[in-house]
Amino acid sequence: MSADDDTSWDEDVRVAVYRAFAERGRPPTTPELADAAHGSLAVAKQALRRLAEQRHVVLDAREQVAMAHPFSAIPLGFSVMGERTLWWGGCAWDAFAIPHLVKAEPEVLVATRCRGCGQPHALLVNDRTPPKGGLVAHFLVPTARMWDDVVHTCGNQRLFCGESCVDGWLAETRQDKGYVMDLPTLWRLAAGWYEGRLDHGYQRREPAAAAAYFRQAGLSGSFWGL
Structure with a gap:
């Protein structure tokens, strides 16, 4: 399965985004995102794109997390x-x-x-x-x-x-x-x-x-x- 198709880590990435905001007032770092996706930054980035399509997060032009309501x-x-x-x-x-x-x-x-x-x-x-x-x-x-x-x-x-x-x-x-x-x-x-x-x-x-x-x-x- 390619990184594009692997959705199994989407929920872990979503929770990592929200908990980073809740606990520290900022989105997760690149290493934290990779950790949430079993060590793969490519999988984490694909997960973020899907989460944005599902309206769980908002990405900016650089595909960085701009918003994860209410954060x-x-x-x-x-x-x-x-x-x-x-x-x-x-x-x-x-x-x-x-x-x-x-x-x-x-x-x-x-x-x-x-x-x-x-x-x-x-x-x-x-x-x-x-x-x-x-x-x-x-x-x-x-x-x-x-x-x-x-x-x-x-x-x-x-x-x-x-x-x-x-x-x-x-x-x-x-x-x-x-x-x-x-x-x-x-x-x-x-x-x-x-x-x-x-x-x-x-x-x-x-x-x-x-x-x-x-x-x-x-x-x-x-x-x-x-």
């Missing part, structure tokens, strides 16, 4: 600081998800700026209760198109001081309004979305299960495919 190797507007680890949060959704997924860091400090006025914000986010405050999250791209350009999508899931800042930013950038939610709704959306992603055997949600999850989080409308 990011590139800055997209959020830093997430735990007691021992510092991550880039890929978006508001992902930044809020990290303390739910990484059990060793049940509380993090999420730092960002309002996309509209530039006001800096820092929020303590934990896995028990939503953070308080009047900030809102605005998601620009609806679920049906989120994977058309996932970096663009994540870069436009941002926090704002309030809806007036959202409206001002949309008018300035000449874009249509997406979906606005308060912090408790964002927290519920993030809480269980990535459950199990650090473990072997993780399965992405089918559309019907995703829709049920969105409803449970308090989301509604065609933006979410509901």
Whole structure:
């Protein structure tokens, strides 16, 4: 069997990527990837390509791991600081998800700026209760198109001081309004979305299960495919 055809190590490579991000805030090194694929870097690279096709990871132009939701190797507007680890949060959704997924860091400090006025914000986010405050999250791209350009999508899931800042930013950038939610709704959306992603055997949600999850989080409308 050629390296191109050997899929037996895909799940080990996926878990290695996610655990490296969870534990150290960065993707695995080249030797770590090779180790995950029984010592073969060629097999690991083929596994990454298949994982990208299956939407488990996002690769950049050099076929390096750019994102493994909720983690990011590139800055997209959020830093997430735990007691021992510092991550880039890929978006508001992902930044809020990290303390739910990484059990060793049940509380993090999420730092960002309002996309509209530039006001800096820092929020303590934990896995028990939503953070308080009047900030809102605005998601620009609806679920049906989120994977058309996932970096663009994540870069436009941002926090704002309030809806007036959202409206001002949309008018300035000449874009249509997406979906606005308060912090408790964002927290519920993030809480269980990535459950199990650090473990072997993780399965992405089918559309019907995703829709049920969105409803449970308090989301509604065609933006979410509901």
